Structure formats: structure tokens, C-alpha cells
Amino acid sequence: MIDSHGHQRENEITLFAVQALLGLISDDVIAVGVRxxxxxxxxxxxxxxxxxxxxxxxxxxxxxxxxxxxGDHPLIEYAIKMGEPDPKSLGSAGRMIYWAKIRDGRRDSDE
Structure with a gap:
């Protein structure tokens, strides 16, 4: 179980990840998560x-x-996976932070 400090850290990093993604979601992206x-x-x-x-x-x-x-901070990496995401694959330490709209039966990140 994550304590309140752990939740605060996770929330802060999730917010940073959303900020880092601004303007960087290409048309092929279906979803983005942060672990x-x-x-x-x-x-x-x-x-x-x-x-x-x-x-x-x-x-x-x-x-x-x-x-x-x-200052000191965790190692930051990325992974690219093909196809529809399974949010459960992020585990308890992960959050979905972007999910494209569905258009014409297909997820599309064009807005």
C-alpha cells in the first residue's frame, strides 16, 4: 500500500508527465500511460x-x-507498444494520462 507521501509523489510525477507531453502526441498514438x-x-x-x-x-x-x-530523481525511460492498451498492464504503480477519441470505429488522436 502506498502512503500519503507515495501518493503525493505519484501525483506530482503524473502531472510532470502530462506537462512533458504537451504538443507531442502524434496521430498514431492511441494512449499514453505513466508507471x-x-x-x-x-x-x-x-x-x-x-x-x-x-x-x-x-x-x-x-x-x-x-x-x-x-536534483536527484528517478531514471526516466519510455516504451512503445503496438495496438490497443490494457490499462491493467501498467500495474498498481501506473496511470493512463492520454487516450485518443474513437472516430469511425478507430481510436484517433486528431482533434
Whole structure:
């Protein structure tokens, strides 16, 4: 069970992750989650297809998230997965922070 300090830390990191993603959600992204662990934070991108744009956006979001921390902070990494996400795959330490709208029977991040 996470104590109140753990929840506060998870909330803060989740907010940082949302800030880091601003303007970086490409059309192929279906969803983004953040997994917060003691020594590690992972951004997880689910997409329709893998592309260089997606890879660049994931790298930039990781860089931006890292820049929001000061002093010692956890390792920040990302993972890219294909297809529809299973939110349970993030485990108890994870949160979904973006999920594309469904248009014409398909999730679409165009707004």
C-alpha cells in the first residue's frame, strides 16, 4: 500500500508527465500511460504503428519530463507498444494520462 507521501509523489510525477507531453502526441498514438516506481519512471506509448515521428516524440517527452525534475530523481525511460492498451498492464504503480477519441470505429488522436 502506498502512503500519503507515495501518493503525493505519484501525483506530482503524473502531472510532470502530462506537462512533458504537451504538443507531442502524434496521430498514431492511441494512449499514453505513466508507471511510477521507486527508482524509475516509465512513459508507455501505445500506437497504431511505429514511426520515426513517434520515436522522436517519445524521446522528446522523456527529455522534457527529465527537465522538470530538480536534483536527484528517478531514471526516466519510455516504451512503445503496438495496438490497443490494457490499462491493467501498467500495474498498481501506473496511470493512463492520454487516450485518443474513437472516430469511425478507430481510436484517433486528431482533434
Amino acid at each position: 511510477v516506481e521507486e527508482e524509475r519512471v516509465e512513459l508507455v506509448f501505445w500506437a497504431h504503428r511505429h514511426s520515426s515521428e513517434l520515436e522522436d516524440d517519445a524521446e522528446e517527452a522523456t527529455f522534457e519530463l527529465d527537465a522538470l525534475f530538480s
